[in-house]
Amino acid sequence: MPSSTVENYVKQMYLLEQELQPDLVPMGRMAASLGITPGTATTMVKALAESGLADYEPRSGVRLTEGGRRLALHVLRRHRLVEAFLVKTLGLDWSEVHEEAEQLEHVISDKVLERIDVYLNRPRRDPHGDPIPDGRGRIDEAREPTLNDCSLSSPWVVVRIHDQEPEFLQFVERIGLTPGGRVEVCSRDRIADAVTFRNHHAKEISVSTAVAAKIAVAAPPNDVDTQGGTK
Amino acid sequence: MPSSTVENYVKQMYLLEQELQPDLVPMGRMAASLGITPGTATTMVKALAESGLADYEPRSGVRLTEGGRRLALHVLRRHRLVEAFLVKTLGLDWSEVHEEAEQLEHVISDKVLERIDVYLNRPRRDPHGDPIPDGRGRIDEAREPTLNDCSLSSPWVVVRIHDQEPEFLQFVERIGLTPGGRVEVCSRDRIADAVTFRNHHAKEISVSTAVAAKIAVAAPPNDVDTQGGTK
């Protein structure tokens, strides 16, 4: 069985591949995002390549193999289902569950995982709006528009927050942008590096484009829509 | 923070102290019950002594210090609350939760633990009837009588099973002796090494004294009793 360390490496590699969409994830990014020294990253990634989970190109970077991707998605599934469970069942705050899941993701058996999945009625997204891979390792990798890209003066719904920092998540909550919340972007000012929007209380708020990029949105659901009946 | 390994050692040491009530737990028992070689046990126990969790007397055995006992009870609390939670909330079988809890006990934060405790309404016992230490490290260490000690021909209630093996627990269930079940011992035959009892279906069953020793019982509750009102 893969160690927690290996699971963390492949999971992080997957997340960086998604975030950067690069041909290869540079070693520096791996090291930085895992909080280890570059030398350690090199050593471990070589071991990962040895065991067939990654393809390593010296002085260029790494990429997950098919097997590595499968493992990464399994870990991610455990992580996100645990987050959802902790929020919905035990009432933890959505800003604090990431940290908890970081440990739990390595010790949840398939049996417990399946129970949680059923208990929560097979959720598609975790409390931060991150998509949950299904039991077969399929995941919705669609990139939603953010407050930086969406059309001005039209209604949107927050679907995902691309940040796990408790302070940031609490800030997001304070400005009314938790997943499910309505927004309408009023204006963008490239020079001021600011995006101004109205939340569901019609309150006007401005954030930097760096922050705006972390708030993903989608078209609001049709009211005529049948809820959750799309086999 | 103590590693999982250290937590397993002190927990096991506590369990052996309770089971054997010896002055010192012999190294051989430690090694056997943890499934490691005697040499490893010696090395680790010396390290435990170094860090103040145990008192080690070469060629005699070990004993937990006050600090070691505190840690052991904290781990035991996590273990048993997790077992209760898995059975009551996620519907796992009581025979399979021990194994799951063996891993989860090392990664449950104080916050999650407290939520589970509240969610379950601060249970006093886990699914096997094992007492759950409270948040301050207090535990009911009372030794209940077993099918080997209790009076003949009078009603008793099963309160605890002193074994965690799935097959044994399933067997116990099959003969109707899960915690809460009624029993009445009909006879004991020292020579035949057998104990014969009637379960709540009035069915007569015989088991060896070794098995009988694992079934702890208590006097049935007074029907006039006020349920759960003893501050």
Added chain:
DNA sequence: GATGATACTTTGAGGATTCAAAGTGCCGTC
């Protein structure tokens, strides 16, 4: 095309945990 900056790799080492195998102390038996 030499110079440096920067990113990456290699090397040497240490901590934690484990084992196999060899060594040692203790205890009862004769």
Added chain:
DNA sequence: GACGGCACTTTGAATCCTCAAAGTATCATC
């Protein structure tokens, strides 16, 4: 009181993961 047996300890080595520091490749710039 010597002998054996058994429980326990010591030793040497391995695995996994990590770091600090030294070495090296690559790429932009002059």
